[in-house]
Amino acid sequence: MAEIVEERSLETWSLAFDRLPQIRHAAKRLFSSCWHLKLSLPFTRGDETYQTCISCGARRRFDLDHWTSVGGFYYPQRDKNRAR
Numbered sequence: 001m002a003e004i005v006e007e008r009s010l011e012t013w014s015l016a017f018d019r020l021p022q023i024r025h026a027a028k029r030l031f032s033s034c035w036h037l038k039l040s041l042p043f044t045r046g047d048e049t050y051q052t053c054i055s056c057g058a059r060r061r062f063d064l065d066h067w068t069s070v071g072g073f074y075y076p077q078r079d080k081n082r083a084r
Helices: 002-018 020-030
Strands: 043-045 048-052 059-063 068-074
Touching: none
Parallel strands: none
Antiparallel strands: 043 048, 048 059, 059 068
């Protein structure tokens, strides 16, 4: 019986540990101080058109045909090969 309890306890910890990045991301979004009120003009880079938050750098896709923002905000992935 003790082995079953110990096995389930380990499963619970492994599930919690696997979800840690998701929990951290949710907490960061929940307590974020930026409300994305100051957005840049839309501009196109490659095949993507977006606006950027002046305060935090979050991006939001932009539809040039309807001249509206589309979807939620996201943070661009950093290029590890790019020099800072």
